[in-house]
Amino acid sequence: MQKNNAKLSANYFDTHTHLLPPILRRHITQLIESSPTSEFTCRQDNLTTPNYGFYIIEHNEAESYTVCHVFSYDHIGKDYSYQSISPKQVNMLSHFISELRIS
Secondary structure (H helix, E strand, C coil), X not given: CCCCCEEECCCHHHHCCCCCCHHHHHHHHHHHHCCCCCEEEEEECCCCXXXXXXXXXXXXXXXXXXXXXXXXXECCCCCEEEEEECHHHXXXXXXXXXXXXXX
């Protein structure tokens, strides 16, 4: 996984078109455009893994919310999965995994 976070805007894929399939880029662009007062930060999995993840943290200070957007796909087809979860849910899952001592 990349260690650097990147600020994400609707034109991010103008220079990063190689990262994701067009249908997924369109979903992410629509997500960003639907919330113009939010700040988006992204992180992505290494492109060499079979299952690829693209993670977005949406923070909206004006409306007092933060949401984690998780996109996952493989390099075989056009399908992808999408989940929107709160930071509280992410922390709960992390704690649950640590209790089970799995990674």
